[in-house]
Amino acid sequence: MKKHLDVFQHHVHQPQLTGRVALPNQNGYLFVEIDDIMLVESDGNYSSLHMKSEKPIFVTKSIGDMEEVLGDAGFYRVHRSFLVNLKFVREYIKKDGGVLVMQNGKNVPIARGRKEEFGHLIGKL
Numbered sequence: 001m002k003k004h005l006d007v008f009q010h011h012v013h014q015p016q017l018t019g020r021v022a023l024p025n026q027n028g029y030l031f032v033e034i035d036d037i038m039l040v041e042s043d044g045n046y047s048s049l050h051m052k053s054e055k056p057i058f059v060t061k062s063i064g065d066m067e068e069v070l071g072d073a074g075f076y077r078v079h080r081s082f083l084v085n086l087k088f089v090r091e092y093i094k095k096d097g098g099v100l101v102m103q104n105g106k107n108v109p110i111a112r113g114r115k116e117e118f119g120h121l122i123g124k125l
Helices: 002-013 063-073 112-123
Strands: 020-025 028-033 037-043 046-051 057-059 075-079 082-085 089-093 099-102 107-109
Touching (some): 037 063, 046 063, 063 082, 075 112, 082 107
Antiparallel strands (some): 020 028, 037 082, 046 057, 099 107
């Protein structure tokens, strides 16, 4: 039994291996495909995940926790309140401080301190 629990915990903490992530919510854990997450929006100590084909999902993890889990899976923190999946960025508008337009039409601001780093990042894509 302990071996099964260790394997489960390893996959929960290494989501890039399975392509899925286990996220705590008010009922327990929700298992989500990483590639279905478009962006994560901060809501205090909680986060709202905007999904590719579903309504947003509310989880009991902060955006900092989500960044730690998803940072190696193609996500980038463009603002203190937003973590985006770079696969779903449709457009980068430089004027007015910088805004990303996501595939679902949501506009996500880019923090002034992240603009230059983001510019370098997209130059490598």
